[in-house]
Amino acid sequence: MTGQPDPKSLWRDQPTENRPMTLAQIHARDFQTRVRRRNTIEYVACAIVVATFSYYVAWLPDPVLKLACGLIAVAAAFVAWQLHRRASARPTPGADALDFHRAELVRQHEALGKAWAWYLAPFLPGLGLFVVRSIVLQPEAPWPARAILPATTAVYGLVWVWNNRRARRRLETSIAEIDALRRD
């Protein structure tokens, strides 16, 4: 041997370069990761809706359907923009992670609280036009065919309301836990 250090000792004797993460940093980073993942899925879904309904605008012959599809495409683009503006993920800071995390929980809670206005309502004009067209302009169609779109929309709306409430309750619990920690 030529006096070279043993590789295992060399490896294990390396100095530590990062400070350990606090639990607040862990919780904040985990939350932001989940927000980022959720938003990525939403952005992809919006992009698919915009591309598909834009294609229908160009392809469908009926002007009412063209207009309905155009409104849906615009709504999807608007929702993606609002999602980015109101509820995008943010990098977790090294310091004051607890304050940051609480503020982010409140921000997401507020975004969810108003989601009916920026996430659901934008689709109503386009969907409404589809429904009106199926009921008013096609009276000869059998009623199950005319009822399917309103019924699907209603079921989707109810599931959405239930999910939204559940998500808001979870956020409220997390905010309350942080407030309890601060009081201790």
Next chain:
Amino acid sequence: MPKNADQDQRYHEAAQAFGPAVERLARGYERDAGRRRDLVQDIHVALWRSFGDFDGRCALRTWVYRVAHNTATSYVLSRRRDRAGFVGLDEIPEPQGPDDPEAAVGARQALDRLLALVHELKPPDRQVALLYLEDLDAAAIGEVTGLSPGAVAVRIHRLKAILAARFHDRRPS
């Protein structure tokens, strides 16, 4: 104890015991200091999450290394640019003597060379190499990586030969 508090407590214990090992492991997967800091944080978050499901059926050390290596391996495989240059332990030639006798002096240079070797390796070989450097025995390495005892033994044998050739001048001058 509520599930979240239990999860926090288990994570805290694991971070206390294995925090430095996680840092060293991240060094074996990422050269850049900024990206490495992110990787260390991702590993810690993955560890914290994993303790929501930890049922104690394996040792804490095994669990921590499994989660940490899986997270780091996913990270390194997601970086397509780096992935192209990986080799297996069996593809690394054993040098006939020290690579560069002048550069071989000093722990810093030796550590740099050790890291360079580790960064060349494909993920399964890299996992074995990093766990070997952490002084885990073959059985423990097999538990973490899921490799058979034979596969671990072959890799360790090969790794020892490469390390001996690179870090000890075995030949008489």
